Amino acid sequence: MxxxxxxxxxxxxxxxxxxxxxxxxxxxxxxxxxxxxxxxxxxxxxxxxxxxxxxxxxxxxxxxxxxxxxxxxxxxxxxxxxxxxxxxxxxxxxxxxxxxxxxxxxxxxxxxxxxxxxxxxxxxxxxxxxxxxxxxxEDAAGQRLPLIGRSPAMQEIYRTVARLTTTDLTVMITGESGTGKELVARALHEHGRRRGGPFVAINMAAIPRELIESELFGHERGAFTGALTRGVGRFEQAAGGTLFLDEIGDMPPEAQTRLLRVLQEGEFTTVGGRAPIKANVRIVAATHRDLRQLIRQGLFREDLFYRLNVVPIRLPPLRERREDIPLLARHFLERARAAGLPAKQLDAEAVERLKRHSWPGNARELENLMRRLAALYPQEVIGAEVVASELEEAEAGAAAAAQGGGGAGGPASGGPTTLEQAVERHLAAFVAAHRDGMPIRDLYDRVLAEVERPLLRLALAATRGNQIKAAAMLGLNRNTLRKKLRDLDLPVVRGSGVGGAPP
Missing domain, CATH: 3.40.50.2300 (Response regulator)
Structure with a gap:
């Protein structure tokens, strides 16, 4: 032959x-x-x-x-x-x-x-x-939802997401906080077959357990105390589009059972309702937690895991793709400029210093640093000394928190022992840096924002993302807290507690 x-x-x-x-x-x-x-x-x-x-x-x-x-x-x-x-x-x-x-x-x-x-x-x-x-x-969506990076890890994510845009398969995105899980979920939607429909996101860690089923599936009038009108749930809001279930590992068991039934049968009923409603959504779930460990602990349903984990995507932490840091830094500085902050550049030594940092907060931490550099420093080109100073404060604060110190510095380090002293030192350095440069403006608002962000993050971490408890801890009305979180663009993530009490 x-x-x-x-x-x-x-x-x-x-x-x-x-x-x-x-x-x-x-x-x-x-x-x-x-x-x-x-x-x-x-x-x-x-x-x-x-x-x-x-x-x-x-x-x-x-x-x-x-x-x-x-x-x-x-x-x-x-x-x-x-x-x-x-x-x-x-x-x-x-x-x-x-x-x-x-x-x-x-x-x-x-x-x-x-x-x-x-x-x-x-x-x-x-x-x-x-x-x-x-x-x-494609071009319009790409401008709104950039995924940045040329590392091999990011290239594999690009290829995976690209293949998934032609399907409606359920996707599970895992990764540490700040790695961009919602960005990937939005990219799947904006470039996929359902881009003409809504993208609806819900964070399981941010909603009281007793309200999750109503938030997801809606409720009928009179279904529970305070239900004066019919409420439309996220499944109905996302009809024809994508429903992003963020921090799925924080979903309570009773809601897990109802979600499993929806995935199996393709329909749901509202809380207090009887008529089934067709579920016309694509599901994308995300978590920073180890769901297999939660399954072993009896906290997450194994059958639900396999229904959600049809296509897994793991987002690498920033420390595993350091070659992407220069691209990300430039991108975040450009976003800061577009938002009205002064245009800035980093010199080569500053970029190298960024690449040596461990980035526990991942890309979100890097973006916050770039915005801070753009807002607080007068020089157009930021050098390694400024970047090192900012990162050393962050590293010292993280180390102190890990040791139960509750903040940067402390008696053991010879640094400031109170928040007031730490703020005073930071402001003194800032004013000194501006002494021969452009005039300082809006300092009061800038300082409040710098203090408010970590304060809100700490309260949410201490209450494991429960906004009601966090509001009580801060002495704020819950609606006020929610507005502040929205204004400051702070995501609500579940924390494991903090090392020390606030001052």
């Missing part, structure tokens, strides 16, 4: 070195290879019926490789296309998936990975042509 003829791979890339490397690697693996620097030549080969697989770059002199993908899929649905690009952004991965690419590979890539992708593509069954997503909608 005659051996099958070698398969032919068509390569399009304007970089001669990449064409040479790919041609040699694929040739050694037994494939025939035709390579070109022109999208037009590639298209002619495809129209002539040549090739069993296409590997194309995005940026080429005569045409964008992404624009070729849907055309190839229309005329030859059985011809798989692998897109490679040095523009290794989230939006590139999404466009590649939505336009029908079999796979997206960010440059530089490992040749073994490329060969594995080629084998999978050639073995995959034929698929119908994919519809092209509107580029305008």
């Amino acid at each position: 005659a051996e099958a003829a070698p398969r032919t791979i068509l390569i399009a890339d304007d970089d001669r070195a990449i064409r040479t490397v790919l041609s040699q690697a694929l040739g050694r693996s037994g494939y025939n290879v035709r390579a070109t620097s022109s999208a037009g030549t590639l298209w002619r080969w495809v129209e002539d019926g040549e090739g069993d697989l296409v590997i194309t770059d995005v940026v080429m002199p005569d045409e964008n490789g992404l624009d070729l993908v849907p055309r190839i899929r229309r005329v030859r649905p059985d011809l798989r296309v692998v897109v490679m690009s040095a523009q290794s952004t989230f939006l590139t991965a999404v466009k590649a998936a939505q336009r029908g690419a079999f796979e997206y590979l960010p440059k530089p890539f490992d040749l073994k990975e490329l060969l594995a992708v080629v084998e999978r593509a050639l073995a995959a069954p034929a698929a119908p042509a994919a519809a092209e997503a509107p580029a305008e909608a």
Whole structure:
């Protein structure tokens, strides 16, 4: 019996070195290879019926490789296309998936990975042509919801999210606080098939246990004391769109049972209601907790876990992708400028100092630091000394809290022993830095915001995210607390307590 003829791979890339490397690697693996620097030549080969697989770059002199993908899929649905690009952004991965690419590979890539992708593509069954997503909608959403980073860990997240935008599969996002779980959930929605519907988020840790079922499923008039009118729950609000269940590990057992039933049967009833309502939502859940550990402790239903964990996405902490810190820092400084704060830059030594920090608060901590640098320092270019001073205060505070000291400094460190002394030292340094620069303005409001943020975070951590208890602890009305959290853009996260009492 005659051996099958070698398969032919068509390569399009304007970089001669990449064409040479790919041609040699694929040739050694037994494939025939035709390579070109022109999208037009590639298209002619495809129209002539040549090739069993296409590997194309995005940026080429005569045409964008992404624009070729849907055309190839229309005329030859059985011809798989692998897109490679040095523009290794989230939006590139999404466009590649939505336009029908079999796979997206960010440059530089490992040749073994490329060969594995080629084998999978050639073995995959034929698929119908994919519809092209509107580029305008993608670009607008990409501007609103940037996922930043070129690290291998982030590239894998881009590829995973890009694949999921063409499905309605349930997704479980895990990661430490501040890693961007809601950003990923919003990206899944804004770039997915349900982007025309609402995106509704609910934080399980921020709602009293007795109100969670009503918040999720709604209630009928008279269902409980105080239910004077019918209440619409988040499932109804999110109809046709995405429901983001943040901190799902904090959901009480009775609500877990009702949620499981919704996922199994595709419908729910309101609290006090009898008529079933169709659940027309995509579920994306997130948690910073170890759900498998909660299952072992009997605090989370195993069957619900498997219903939610259809596609898991783990977001790495910032310390595991330090190469992304310069990109993130520049992005956050630009966001601060767009919000009305002075334009700032970091010098090279300042960036290196950022990369050495452990970032327990992850990207959220980095963003807060960039906003603080933009607001409080007069110089246009921020140096390593300023960054080091800010980070050393944060590190000292974290160490003291971990030891039960309750704050930065303390008698053991020879630093300030009271909050008043710490604030006075910080303000003195700030005023001294501005002495020969631009005039200081709005200092009162700035100081209040700097003190208010950690105070609210501490109260919420001490009460494990219970806003009623936190409001009582602070001596505030609950509505006032909620407004402050909203105004300061503070997320409500469940904490494990604090090391010391507030002063």
